Ligand SMILES: C[S@@+](CC[C@H](N)C(=O)[O-])C[C@H]1O[C@@H](n2cnc3c(N)ncnc32)[C@H](O)[C@@H]1O
């Protein structure tokens with residue numbers, strides 16, 4: 001794990017600093033969190049929260065789909081938006097495979113990144129996404145196991161948004177980049193593959209979650225065309241939340257009924273948010 005990340009991590013029990021010893025991170029009070037063989041650290045308390053992160057099949061589908069470069073336009077835009085980021089960690093919340101975090105770190109030489117996800121399957125992949133990425137398993141709806149003001153930049157791409165914690169971990173001169181889908185995102189595929197609609201209340205909920213803690217800065221919309229073969233369309237459906245609502249057989253059947261190649265709109269909004277000063 002990168003030393004800058006270890007320096008920023010805090011014990012979720014007592015908020016003490018953590019240091020590596022014997023394949024674990026330990027605080028002075030003796031709380032210990034194992035470093036998994038695959039390189040990530042889990043900070044889940046073991047108490048069931050009712051929340052579930054992405055399962056192994058969803059994460060594998062996400063890696064296949066993103067690895068094929070279909071969202072390269074978004075990756076490039078995030079790398080551009082990251083230029084000149086304030087010093088400190090680059091944190092991705094709900095990072096999945098840390099595809100975007102790894103791309104952004106390429107544009108920020110020497111900077112360390114931390115991927116946070118509720119799914120250990122995601123954390124496993126994220127831990128190998130880039131030599132400067134470390135990965136932890138934690139619930140992004142609860143307190144982050146991180147020090148105040150440790151991050152210069154936070155990415156939140158199609159992931160949960162915890163306004164007070166995002167504000168707390170950001171430096172005063174830091175920035176949060178939030179990516180959300182617009183109603184046009186993947187619209188051509190939604191009925192055919194039974195994908196969930198984009199929630200029309202999403203923009204309002206984003207505002208409610210963030211506005212008390214951060215100020216909205218510049219925003220940009222980004223659309224591009226995806227040309228997807230059946231295997232790509234299958235991976236796209238299988239990596240998203242709709243995968244939980246359709247059986248694998250039902251999805252495979254719907255994919256077979258698609259034309260050999262489909263043209264699909266990708267359409268997202270990138271918003272920049274700045275911490276409110278106390
Ligand atoms: C739609 S995926 C986005 C992943 C990644 N940002 C990307 O765009 O490739 C949402 C991710 O958030 C994670 N997630 C869901 N609930 C979470 C929570 N409460 N805390 C942390 N991560 C969570 C899921 O496991 C999943 O990896």
Ligand SMILES: [Zn+2]
Nearest residue numbers: 011014027031
């Ligand atoms: Zn402790």
